Amino acid sequence: MTMPILYIEDSPANTLLMRKIIRRMPQYELYDVPNAEEGLDMLKTLKPKVILMDIGLPGMNGFQALKEIRQQFDLEKKIPVIAVSADAMPDHVKKGFEADFFDYIIKPIDFSQLITAIELAVGSF
Numbered sequence: 001m002t003m004p005i006l007y008i009e010d011s012p013a014n015t016l017l018m019r020k021i022i023r024r025m026p027q028y029e030l031y032d033v034p035n036a037e038e039g040l041d042m043l044k045t046l047k048p049k050v051i052l053m054d055i056g057l058p059g060m061n062g063f064q065a066l067k068e069i070r071q072q073f074d075l076e077k078k079i080p081v082i083a084v085s086a087d088a089m090p091d092h093v094k095k096g097f098e099a100d101f102f103d104y105i106i107k108p109i110d111f112s113q114l115i116t117a118i119e120l121a122v123g124s125f
Contacts, residue, residue, distance in 0.1 A: 002029040003122065006048040008039040008065065009084070010057055014107070018052065018084075021111060028118070036065035043073050050121040052105075055085040055096070063099050070100065080121035084109065 005028050009015050015032050022030040031046060033039045036057050051069070055062035066081055073079060080102035085092070088106045096104040102124070103117040 003027060003049040004046055005030050005118070006039060006042060006046060006051045007032040008034075008036055008051065008053040008057065008062075010034045010054060014054070014084075017109065021109070021114065025115070025118075036060035036062070036068075039065060040068055040072070043069065048079065050102075050118055051079055051081040052084050052118075053081055055083055055087060055092075063095075066099055066101065080124055082117050082121060084114075 005022060007015065007018050007030055009018065009032060018032070019030055022028050031042065031048070033042055036053070037059055039051070039053070053062050053065060057065070060068070062083060062085070069079060069081060083096045083101040083104045084107065085096070085104065086107040093104050093106070102121050105114050105117060
């Protein structure tokens with residue numbers, strides 16, 4: 001049985017790359033959507049083990065989406081949400097951890113860092 005991962009990312013190239021990465025880990029199944037609003041809709045039926053989310057999304061950004069996830073979907077257990085962002089400025093990374101992201105992965109993605117973050121997040125859930 002595979003464990004679902006939700007990926008919220010507006011860049012088709014980044015989504016394709018993430019699909020290739022997750023495909024190498026057969027225990028997971030990736031579900032991807034291009035914006036936070038669709039991600040929140042998907043959470044009504046999908047119960048992911050972890051959420052990977054870009055910060056700079058169109059419409060609702062990653063910080064706003066995280067707040068909505070915490071308010072609407074964390075009734076039983078807190079879903080680990082990992083930020084995946086091109087913004088590597090130290091103050092933005094700090095803001096991400098302060099906002100309660102489980103981890104903050106900087107693009108371009110370091111595969112081993114991403115895999116470790118996913119495994120730790122799944123283990124915490």
